[in-house]
Every structure is written in C-alpha cells, then in structure tokens.
Amino acid sequence: MKQLLVVNDLSCLGKVAISVTLPILATTQIETHLLPTVLLSAHTGFPNVYKHILTSDLEDILHHWKENIDLTFDAILTGYFGHKEQIKLFLDHLPDTDLLIVDPVMADNGKLYSGFPHDYPMVLKSLCDKADIILPNLTEACLLLNKPIPDQYTQDDILNILHALSNEKTQTVILTGISYEQGKIGVAYLHHGVYGYCDTKYIPHYFSGTGDICSALISSLLIQHIPIHQAVQTTLDFIIACLDDTLSSKKNTLYGIVFEKQLPNLSKHIQLLKGYSHEK
Numbered sequence: 401m402k403q404l405l406v407v408n409d410l411s412c413l414g415k416v417a418i419s420v421t422l423p424i425l426a427t428t429q430i431e432t433h434l435l436p437t438v439l440l441s442a443h444t445g446f447p448n449v450y451k452h453i454l455t456s457d458l459e460d461i462l463h464h465w466k467e468n469i470d471l472t473f474d475a476i477l478t479g480y481f482g483h484k485e486q487i488k489l490f491l492d493h494l495p496d497t498d499l500l501i502v503d504p505v506m507a508d509n510g511k512l513y514s515g516f517p518h519d520y521p522m523v524l525k526s527l528c529d530k531a532d533i534i535l536p537n538l539t540e541a542c543l544l545l546n547k548p549i550p551d552q553y554t555q556d557d558i559l560n561i562l563h564a565l566s567n568e569k570t571q572t573v574i575l576t577g578i579s580y581e582q583g584k585i586g587v588a589y590l591h592h593g594v595y596g597y598c599d600t601k602y603i604p605h606y607f608s609g610t611g612d613i614c615s616a617l618i619s620s621l622l623i624q625h626i627p628i629h630q631a632v633q634t635t636l637d638f639i640i641a642c643l644d645d646t647l648s649s650k651k652n653t654l655y656g657i658v659f660e661k662q663l664p665n666l667s668k669h670i671q672l673l674k675g676y677s678h679e680k
Contacts, residue, residue: 402623405495407435408479408505408612413442415656416609417479421616427663428620428670433473435461438482444513445608445654453482455489462493475499475623477615484516484523491527499623502531503615507539510549521546533572533622534565535615541565541575555580555588555597562590572628576614587614587636591628598629600636603643609656613639617666626673634673638666 404425408417418434425432437458441450465471476497481487494500504524506513512520521543528534528544541561542549550557558578565573574589579602586599614635621631642659649658 401429401431402474403431403433404619404623405433405435405473405476405497406479406616407437407476407481407490409438409440409482410436411440411443414446414608414654415659416443417612420609420612420656420659421477421479423660423663424613424616424666425620427667428617428624430620430623437480437486443608443656451482453486455483455486458486459489459493462489462495465495466493472496473498475501475619477501477503477619478527479503479612479615480505481524484520487523487527491530494530499533500531501533501535501615501619501622502528503535503611504528504540504544505611507543508537508611510539512543528565529567529569531570533574533619534570535574535576535618536565537577537611538575558588559590559595562588562595566590566593572622574618574632576611587632589628589632596629596632598633598636600640603640603647605643605647605653607643607646607653607657609659610639610643613642613657613659621670621673624674630673634669638662638669641665 406418406421410418422432436454438454439452473495506516506520506524525544536544539549545564558575562573562575572591574587576587578588579585583602584599585602586597588597617635617638618631621634641662642657645661646653646658651658
C-alpha cells in the first residue's frame with residue numbers, strides 16, 4: 401500500500417482540506433500521514449473564523465521526524481500553507497519522497513486569497529519548482545508565472561501556460577477549472593510533453609472543497625500508476641456525481657460537498673482501473 405504525506409490545513413467545520421482528503425485517500429487504499437499547517441474553527445467561507453497558524457509546531461514535527469524516525473514516503477501532497485515562512489521551513493526539512501505533488505492553494509477567481517502578501521506566489525513558486533506534479537487553477541498558474549489573468553483564452557493560451565510551468569523536474573502540470581465551451585468545465589494537463597484535456601458538465605454554483613477532492617483523488621490515482629487521462633476523467637466524474645448528490649440533498653453547500661454516498665462507487669471503479677492498468 402502506497403504511503404502519502406498530506407501537508408494541509410485542518411478545518412474543524414466544513415468538508416475541505418484534510419477533512420475531505422482523508423476519506424478520499426482511504427477509499428482509494430492509500431495509507432495517509434498528516435502534517436497540518438493551520439488549525440481553523442471553520443473553513444474561511446464562514447465569518448469570523450478562528451485561525452491558528454502552526455509554524456512552530458510544523459518545525460518541531462519535522463525536526464522530530466528527522467532526528468528520531470527514518471521516514472520515506474511514496475509521495476507528498478502539499479496544499480494550503482498559512483504563511484510563507486512555512487513554505488521555506490518545509491523546503492529546508494523536506495522529508496524523503498519519490499514524488500512531490502504541489503497543489504499551490506493561494507487564489508481563485510482572479511484574486512489572491514486575503515491574508516497573503518504580494519510576494520507569496522513567488523515563495524510558493526520555489527516549492528512548485530521542486531515538484532514532480534503541480535495542480536494549480538488558472539488564477540494560481542498565472543500568479544506563479546507573474547502573468548495577467550485572462551478573462552478569455554484559447555487552447556494555445558493554455559498550452560503556453562502549461563509549458564511555462566513545466567521544467568526538467570516538473571514533468572506533469574495539471575490545470576484545473578478550464579473551459580473551452582459553454583456548459584462545460586474541465587482539466588487541461590501536460591504530462592511528459594503530451595497535452596490532454598478532460599471535461600464534464602458545468603454547474604453554476606460555488607462548492608467548497610472541490611479543489612481538495614480533485615488534488616487528492618488525482619494524486620492517489622497517479623501514484624498508483626493509473627494513466628493520467630483516466631485519473632483526470634475519473635476525478636471529474638466522481639466530483640460531478642458528488643455535486644449532483646449535494647444539490648439533491650438540499651443541504652447548505654457552505655458546509656461542503658455530499659461526497660460520502662459516492663465512495664462505494666469510487667472504490668469499485670478504482671479496482672477496475674487497477675485491473676485494467678495491470679493488464680496493460
């Protein structure tokens with residue numbers, strides 16, 4: 401069983417970040433270890449959130465691991481860092497791993513998240529440059545490249561962004577939230593120089609936690625050697641099924657996506673994918 405270290409925030413209320421990542425990874429048979437960066441009373445979509453940044457704790461945990469435990473992870477997945485000093489600290493004490501996957505959580509809808517300084521994208525870029533796989537949305541990708549965020553774009557524009565983010569180390573760039581036609585939303589990727597795109601129907605409603613599900617599920621499938629096109633399409637199909645369940649439930653979407661009902665279906669599908677991949 402593959403071992404994955406998840407570096408992300410922990411929200412006590414709302415199904416985002418670690419709260420949604422753990423059940424997804426367990427369903428896909430990934431053994432998960434945690435390195436929390438921030439403790440929040442609720443995710444930041446709620447008002448007046450209590451937020452405790454765990455920089456000193458992060459340092460103590462990494463130091464303890466380095467000095468006392470011989471740790472090697474099959475992969476590391478990073479998400480939200482509470483402060484740029486955490487990124488520098490993590491880079492200085494990066495645990496041994498075969499695969500570093502970075503979801504550069506910092507922005508959406510054309511804006512940097514509140515609380516981050518203007519130079520935060522460049523600090524995060526230093527982590528992305530060491531990653532094997534990165535999973536930005538379009539806003540994050542443009543901030544990493546210090547480029548204007550386009551209102552409209554073509555496939556050639558997206559290809560240019562993907563190539564600009566790839567390097568000798570970063571051979572896989574997965575760009576989320578890309579739409580080439582009305583009523584569709586999808587993921588564009590560049591994997592070892594080969595371009596691909598998968599899409600699904602677009603639901604005009606904001607849901608918390610979709611990005612966390614996306615990065616967790618794609619990462620899980622890739623480290624288990626599922627071909628990237630299948631990994632991306634499986635993730636989109638799972639997310640859209642969860643969104644349909646969420647809307648049908650009539651629950652307040654602020655609390656997160658109703659994903660639990662789809663976990664048995666996901667588990668069955670993963671077994672089929674593994675069998676197909678093994679046969680190939």
